[in-house]
Amino acid sequence: xxxxxxxxxxxxxxxxxxxxxxxxxxxxxxxxxxxxxxxxxxxxxxxxxxxxxxxxxxxxxxxxxxxxxxxxxxxxxxxxxxxxxxxxxxxxxxxxxxxxxxxxxxxxxxxxxxxxxxxxxxxxxxxxxxxxxxxxxxxxxxxxxxxxxxxxxxxxxxxxxxxxxxxxxxxxxxxxxxxxxxxxxxxxxxxxxxxxxxxxxxxxxxxxxxxxxxxxxxxxxxxxxxxxxxxxxxxxxxxxxxxxxxxxxxxxxxxxxxxxxxxxxxxxxxxxxxxxxxxxxxxxxxxxxxxxxxxxxxxxxxxxxxxxxxxxxxxxxxxxxxxxxxxxxxxxxxxxxxxxxx
Amino acid sequence: xxxxxxxxxxxxxxxxxxxxxxxxxxxxxxxxxxxxxxxxxxxxxxxxxxxxxxxxxxxxxxxxxxxxxxxxxxxxxxxxxxxxxxxxxxxxxxxxxxxxxxxxxxxxxxxxxxxxxxxxxxxxxxxxxxxxxxxxxxxxxxxxxxxxxxxxxxxxxxxxxxxxxxxxxxxxxxxxxxxxxxxxxxxxxxxxxxxxxxxxxxxxxxxxxxxxxxxxxxxxxxxxxxxxxxxxxxxxxxxxxxxxxxxxxxxxxxxxxxxxxxxxxxxxxxxxxxxxxxxxxxxxxxxxxxxxxxxxxxxxxxxxxxxxxxxxxxxxxxxxxxxxxxxxxxxxxxxxxxxxxxxxxxxxxxxxxxxxxxxxxxxxxxxxxxxxxxxxxxxxxxxxxxxxxxxxxxxxxxxxxxxxxxxxxxxxxxxxxxxxxxxxxxxxxxxxxxxxxxxxxxxxxxxxxxxxxxxxxxxxxxxxxxxxxxxxxxxxxxxxxxxxxxxxxxxxxxxxxxxxxxxxxxxxxxxxxxxxxxxxxxxxxxxxxxxxxxxxxxxxxxxxxxxxxxxxxxxxxxxxxxxxxxxxxxxxxxxxxxxxxxxxxxxxxxx
Numbered sequence: 001x002x003x004x005x006x007x008x009x010x011x012x013x014x015x016x017x018x019x020x021x022x023x024x025x026x027x028x029x030x031x032x033x034x035x036x037x038x039x040x041x042x043x044x045x046x047x048x049x050x051x052x053x054x055x056x057x058x059x060x061x062x063x064x065x066x067x068x069x070x071x072x073x074x075x076x077x078x079x080x081x082x083x084x085x086x087x088x089x090x091x092x093x094x095x096x097x098x099x100x101x102x103x104x105x106x107x108x109x110x111x112x113x114x115x116x117x118x119x120x121x122x123x124x125x126x127x128x129x130x131x132x133x134x135x136x137x138x139x140x141x142x143x144x145x146x147x148x149x150x151x152x153x154x155x156x157x158x159x160x161x162x163x164x165x166x167x168x169x170x171x172x173x174x175x176x177x178x179x180x181x182x183x184x185x186x187x188x189x190x191x192x193x194x195x196x197x198x199x200x201x202x203x204x205x206x207x208x209x210x211x212x213x214x215x216x217x218x219x220x221x222x223x224x225x226x227x228x229x230x231x232x233x234x235x236x237x238x239x240x241x242x243x244x245x246x247x248x249x250x251x252x253x254x255x256x257x258x259x260x261x262x263x264x265x266x267x268x269x270x271x272x273x274x275x276x277x278x279x280x281x282x283x284x285x286x287x288x289x290x291x292x293x294x295x296x297x298x299x300x301x302x303x304x305x306x307x308x309x310x311x312x313x314x315x316x317x318x319x320x321x322x323x324x325x326x327x328x329x330x331x332x333x334x335x336x337x338x339x340x341x342x
Numbered sequence: 343x344x345x346x347x348x349x350x351x352x353x354x355x356x357x358x359x360x361x362x363x364x365x366x367x368x369x370x371x372x373x374x375x376x377x378x379x380x381x382x383x384x385x386x387x388x389x390x391x392x393x394x395x396x397x398x399x400x401x402x403x404x405x406x407x408x409x410x411x412x413x414x415x416x417x418x419x420x421x422x423x424x425x426x427x428x429x430x431x432x433x434x435x436x437x438x439x440x441x442x443x444x445x446x447x448x449x450x451x452x453x454x455x456x457x458x459x460x461x462x463x464x465x466x467x468x469x470x471x472x473x474x475x476x477x478x479x480x481x482x483x484x485x486x487x488x489x490x491x492x493x494x495x496x497x498x499x500x501x502x503x504x505x506x507x508x509x510x511x512x513x514x515x516x517x518x519x520x521x522x523x524x525x526x527x528x529x530x531x532x533x534x535x536x537x538x539x540x541x542x543x544x545x546x547x548x549x550x551x552x553x554x555x556x557x558x559x560x561x562x563x564x565x566x567x568x569x570x571x572x573x574x575x576x577x578x579x580x581x582x583x584x585x586x587x588x589x590x591x592x593x594x595x596x597x598x599x600x601x602x603x604x605x606x607x608x609x610x611x612x613x614x615x616x617x618x619x620x621x622x623x624x625x626x627x628x629x630x631x632x633x634x635x636x637x638x639x640x641x642x643x644x645x646x647x648x649x650x651x652x653x654x655x656x657x658x659x660x661x662x663x664x665x666x667x668x669x670x671x672x673x674x675x676x677x678x679x680x681x682x683x684x685x686x687x688x689x690x691x692x693x694x695x696x697x698x699x700x701x702x703x704x705x706x707x708x709x710x711x712x713x714x715x716x717x718x719x720x721x722x723x724x725x726x727x728x729x730x731x732x733x734x735x736x737x738x739x740x741x742x743x744x745x746x747x748x749x750x751x752x753x754x755x756x757x758x759x760x761x762x763x764x765x766x767x768x769x770x771x772x773x774x775x776x777x778x779x780x781x782x783x784x785x786x787x788x789x790x791x792x793x794x795x796x797x798x799x800x801x802x803x804x805x806x807x808x809x810x811x812x813x814x815x816x817x818x819x820x821x822x823x824x825x826x827x828x829x830x831x832x833x834x835x836x837x838x839x840x841x842x843x844x845x846x847x848x849x850x851x852x853x854x855x856x857x858x859x860x861x862x863x864x865x866x867x868x869x870x871x872x873x874x875x876x877x878x879x880x881x882x883x884x885x886x887x888x889x890x891x892x893x894x895x896x897x898x899x900x901x902x903x904x905x906x907x908x909x910x911x912x913x914x915x916x917x918x919x920x921x922x923x924x925x926x927x928x929x930x931x932x933x
Contacts, residue, residue: 034677
């Protein structure tokens, strides 16, 4: 297992390099003036555009430019974002924790509910639970996120006043911005506990309910369908029939024998769900709930042709996919011993 | 297993409900009684009063953070009250000279800036000079440059400086406790300009933070800055009743706190938060729940707030505001996808596409004004006949204006580009700012009608974040784009210059230039006879009709939606509209 993980880790830089070559190649369609924002960390530097073009060889052969660009990336300089009005790296650092917090909370529910419901649905095929589960998953996949989100907002905030949009209430927000509060991680729920302010923790949790519910509904629907299919296939295999024939209870058959094998495709999907769908930001949910996440910034940047931000966002997404794939491979090997023995 | 799952579900439900029900009930007492929460869809471009020239920025700054020497008396635009000046100059009290060229302002004593330093006449002088000499492209400096130095820019069309520090120094002098303005020519609207634009900041603070120190030889270094070049971009130090606590550009919120050292009685509100919330449904629900006190509501959405419990909607405010679709005569094609192919080949437009008057007239005839006013303003607007709008000297409703006429539009397009346009077609993208429903309606009308005239005509639409939108259009990237104009001061010169003078805000963005207009604008500004002035502005209106540098879509009436517990708000047509109207935070309280 260790050797397997080591092999995967050794491949990681090469995969990342390949992605960077692809991104950089696409950038070559832009003029040097447009690409200049990738090399500066202060907007004042763009006042001397010819100097930037000269310094970073933006009018030189591609391989020369690529090397300069890679050096910038290695030093943490992802350029300047016109929409964020700050260096891209700072913008990502600022926006990412909000998306991360939303993503992680959602992921827990998606995984828990998705696997449980998918499994139960398969085990109780064609019974009421299965029908309800399939109805839920179809409606979740069909209902647009913004419709579901706005509905939740109108009912649970507009009518009941329970779960407001935004990340914090006014009082909590003011406290978090004050010198008394230290942002250790950027995740308000965690930071609230680390600062010994449980009321802020509960406030942040309250604001997470609706956006998490919005994301959970849609993505759980996808996971339920995959889990159900996989579990149905597993339950039809010979070894499961053998286990049943031996007189093992349904619970033991499912929990001990079938579920682990049925989770193999779920593992792959889960890493995609978390690292691409959730952590990379969900712009519609962020817009509806006024959540200051990276998705909204990324989409806004692309609409406004903010090259620095778009490139930085693409690199972040690529990094998330690479890490997600790595974790997926490792989990895959953990779940299926045949993989790591290959 | 089933019991465990059930127990877990019940536990989660209880957790969620307990978390949720710590919230306030539906219609309880005043929410956040000492904080005013404003939700809008435009984010500020800059908090530098010499740079900012948009409602989202100025709506925060004035009269809340920075104050002026004098200001309007509440809603009344023809009467002034003193602010940082101790007295309002008039001819009667001798503080305005008989020839109208000298204005003397005794400066109020014992006024402190937010950093605690004492305001002096030297700070006033510095601030006025800085306002003039910073003169960023398409900025507000022309408002003082024109009456004081007789020019609307420190730079000529060739980019060379055309003013000197000496001129600025002579134009504004300090005489004991007085600041004296020496005008280049009599200017009837000078007091109304100062009422809205004579912001004062401390010279020492500015210089200590890398800004111009007021020196005679260094001002050019600080001339025409980019948006973030100055410390004042995101730092403020005024005398106003509120001071800037934080501008969180990621969280899209500006937080201001009460200035407890304010020279008048401190405001009743302890805090103001201005948040950018793009989604109208979210803004509306926040207003409904009482988590917001004012929200931006476009006319098409007005019905969704009318009749809402706990919300007051006030309507019918006459505005000095105009909505315009602008033609960019010379589009910067550098990495600009809005031009398509960049050629007149049916897949794009050339950078000078709109320089052809037949193209512009075609679009002007193709715009369905009545439908726009109906859909965007629910009928509560009138169609202007040019930039000189109703309520201003020189407005004449009998002058010609474009009407929606498909046949005439087709005729104009058939003549455009030597007759080629009709056969080749075109394609471009028009832009408007994100969240602005009115401008979205206008863009859609253009698209629908123009595309219906000829299948080879293609118009795409794109929305852009406000602060970036301003920068893009200032950089000549706009094609056909929507931008409005709210009066800086209630005088026709404030519309004639920005729309028709070569160095005006929009002509500079759009490379429009007409020497006849330049002369008329100059004449209108320097003539004191109101009858003659009216005649000049009528000529300008006719010129705007001939040249059609823009489509003058609507002059709306305004309304405001706020929580009923908000008191002290009053309508003033000049205070920049941070929602749909401006807000002076000082007298406001919640009860």
